[in-house]
Amino acid sequence: MRILSGIQPSGALHIGNYFGAIRQYIALQEENDAFYFVANYHALTSVRDAARLREYTFHVIADLLALGLNPDRACLFVQSDVPETTELAWLLTTVTPMGWLEKCVSYKDKVSQGLPADHGLFAYPILQAADILLYDADKVPVGQDQKQHLEITRDVAERFNNTYGPVFKLPEPYILSQVAVVPGLDGRKMSKSYDNTIEIFDEPKTIEKKVKRIVTDSTPVEEPKNPETCNLFQLFKLFAPAGEIAEVEQRYRAGGIGYGEVKKRLATLIADYFAEPRRRRADLLADPVKIEEVRRAAADKARRTARIVLDRARNACGVG
Numbered sequence: 001m002r003i004l005s006g007i008q009p010s011g012a013l014h015i016g017n018y019f020g021a022i023r024q025y026i027a028l029q030e031e032n033d034a035f036y037f038v039a040n041y042h043a044l045t046s047v048r049d050a051a052r053l054r055e056y057t058f059h060v061i062a063d064l065l066a067l068g069l070n071p072d073r074a075c076l077f078v079q080s081d082v083p084e085t086t087e088l089a090w091l092l093t094t095v096t097p098m099g100w101l102e103k104c105v106s107y108k109d110k111v112s113q114g115l116p117a118d119h120g121l122f123a124y125p126i127l128q129a130a131d132i133l134l135y136d137a138d139k140v141p142v143g144q145d146q147k148q149h150l151e152i153t154r155d156v157a158e159r160f161n162n163t164y165g166p167v168f169k170l171p172e173p174y175i176l177s178q179v180a181v182v183p184g185l186d187g188r189k190m191s192k193s194y195d196n197t198i199e200i201f202d203e204p205k206t207i208e209k210k211v212k213r214i215v216t217d218s219t220p221v222e223e224p225k226n227p228e229t230c231n232l233f234q235l236f237k238l239f240a241p242a243g244e245i246a247e248v249e250q251r252y253r254a255g256g257i258g259y260g261e262v263k264k265r266l267a268t269l270i271a272d273y274f275a276e277p278r279r280r281r282a283d284l285l286a287d288p289v290k291i292e293e294v295r296r297a298a299a300d301k302a303r304r305t306a307r308i309v310l311d312r313a314r315n316a317c318g319v320g
Contacts, residue, residue: 003032003174004137006039006079009056010046013063014197015270016182016190019238021304024141024176026068034074036064041079041127045120047049063201063290066281071294079131081299084306089123089130091313095159097124100152113193128154132171134306139174147173164316168309182238183231185213201278204271211267221258232262239269268308 005025006262007017010135025036038060040053047053053219057078069076079085091147132140132153140150150173157168184196191197198210214232219225227233227249237245251257284291314320 001032001138001142002136003028003034003139004036004132004171005141006037006042006131006137007060007064008046009053009060010040010043011192012197012199012201013155014192015238016184016197018067018200019182020143021141021176022064025064025074027216028141028174029070030075030206032139035137035305036069036076037082037131037302038076038078039131042124045118045124045259046115058288058291061295062284065291065294066277066284067200068277071298075298075301075305076294077298077302078295081295082134082302082306084303084310085127085130085134088134088306088310088313089127091317091319092129092133092160093123093126094317095163096156098248099129100155101125104148104152106149107189121180125152126151129156132155133157133168133176134309135302136169136305136309137171138169140171141174141176143176147175160313164313167312174311183234185215187215187231198270200274206269207270208264208267211263211270214263216259222255224255225252225257232259232266233314236262236266236269239266239273249266250314 008015008022015020025034028034037293038057040057042054043053047056061076063072064076101122107122107124112119116123128149129152132150133156140153142150150171154170161167184190184194185198186194186196188194188196198207202210208214214235216230216232217225230252233248233252238246240248246255248262286307311320
């Protein structure tokens with residue numbers, strides 16, 4: 001089964017990225033034909049600095065390799081290294097009704113957050129459809145809240161197929177049932193746009209400082225606390241072993257544990273959890289040639305695969 005997914009190089013990866021997607025990517029590469037890409041074309045809707053975009057792209061490759069993506073098992077490539085992507089996006093654009101794009105939740109949400117309503121943001125779902133359809137993907141890992149993105153891809157593919165004949169495979173969602181919604185330091189969903197993140201490769205001292213900033217209520221140490229509504233405890237559960245989670249939960253409900261104690265332990269758990277990936281990342285960054293070799297080899301494989309699908313589409317609509 002072919003799996004396809006991408007991640008934007010819009011800043012340093014954080015633990016929300018890891019538990020929301022990357023952990024699943026690593027698991028899925030074991031028994032599937034996995035294609036994962038660094039979506040630098042998509043990042044242009046928010047990153048408008050060439051040097052920063054190149055740096056972010058390079059670091060995302062290094063980060064994913066350090067976290068366990070195996071280039072011998074998964075094709076880890078950069079979106080812009082496959083120019084077939086933008087050509088297919090144009091072919092798809094010619095059959096996509098404006099109304100479909102106007103209804104996209106992600107577009108309306110980002111405009112409501114104050115982002116400029118440029119064409120790149122508006123047409124984002126078409127480029128995303130090209131990303132998926134170009135590799136004959138069977139499954140696309142998504143959370144429940146991301147299903148609309150794939151539905152648009154399927155709608156566009158069906159409209160193209162109805163117009164020109166059977167060109168595209170219709171991908172199915174691979175629902176990530178164990179995806180954790182990771183709270184940020186302020187209690188909202190962890191996101192770079194909220195500046196509330198703990199980065200995967202932060203140094204232990206930085207992790208400790210950030211964990212101290214996690215917002216909690218003012219319940220005294222001796223009073224009972226509700227673990228189900230405590231953002232600190234939700235983060236703690238991601239890293240602590242089962243026995244320790246049960247013990248801390250019991251102490252929450254009984255009273256007698258302070259948030260400071262939990263924060264101190266959480267900082268240690270996070271630093272230890274990513275200690276080995278931090279070491280691997282340091283080795284990779286010391287040998288950038290190796291990262292470039294992985295990137296070139298993956299680009300070659302991705303382009304060979306993409307060309308087959310693009311040629312089908314070009315021939316079907318008469319520009320081949």
